[in-house]
Amino acid sequence: SGQDTMLEVEDLVMTYGGFRAVDGCSFAVREGTITGLIGPNGAGKTTMFNLVAGAFPPTSGRIRYLGRDVTDLSTDKRFHLGLVRTFQIPHEFHRLTALENLMMVPPRQSGEGLLANWLSPGRVRADEERVRARAVETLAFLELSHVADERAGNLSGGQKKLLELGRTMMTDAKLVLLDEPAAGVNRTLLRKLEEKIAILNRERGYTFVLIEHDMEMIEKLCDPVICMAEGRVLIQGDFAAVRSDPRVLEAYLGET
C-alpha cells in the first residue's frame, strides 16, 4: 500500500576528515510519495543522496530499502533493486541522439540475466526492437518526440532534464533520487517537468526523493518535505509547516 516504508535512513553519519557533512540523520520515505529534501547550501543533501545511492559507504549508520539492509551494497546492486539516482547525461553521450540515449540505458537485470541474450543473436535483435519501441514511447510521454533524432548535446537545459528523467524510466526504477531537477530549466519546461514527475508518481508507481532549491516546485510536488541543516534533519512535515518553522527560517537566514 501507499503507506509502506520504502527507504529508511538510520542515524547516518558521513565525515570528511573531522568535518561531519552528515551528522546523524534519520528519516523514512513512504512508498508512493514525492518526498522533498530542502535546506541551505552545505546542509548535506547531496552527500545524503550519495550515501543512499551507494556512491560511498557512510562513516556510520544504516540504510534500509524495501525492508533490506543495503548499507554495504554497491551502487550497481542498488540500481538492480530499483533504487536509482539520476545523473547528468555523460559527456560522451552528447553526440548520441535523444533516442539513442534512452536505448543505451542498461536494463535492470531480470530473472534470465544478460547471458541468455548474448548466447542468442536472434534474441538480441528482438530485444533491440523492444528497447527501441520503449524508447520511442518514453520520448512521446515526455513530449520529446520532435527531438528524437537531435543530438543530446544540442538540447536545451530543460529538454536534457526531461531526457534524464526518461533514462531513469528506461530502468523500471522504483525509487528515484532527483538532484535539483529545476536547475537550468526555463519556465515553460519547468511546468512540463513538474507535470511529468507528478504523472510518473500518481499513475506509474514511481516514488521520488527530490533535492530542490526551487520552493515553488517543492510546494507543488512534495509531501512530506524534510529540511536539513548542518548535516541534520531539522524538521519533517508538509510544506506549509516546514516553511513557517522558526528553525527553518533561521537556518536559511544563516546561509552565506
Ligand code: ATP
Ligand atoms: P548544496 O545545496 O549547496 O548542493 P548540500 O546540502 O548538497 O549543498 P553537500 O554538498 O552535501 O551539501 O555538502 C555538505 C558539506 O560537506 C559541505 O560543507 C561540503 O563542503 C562538505 N563536503 C561535501 N563533499 C565533501 C568532500 N568530498 N570532501 C570534503 N568536504 C565535503
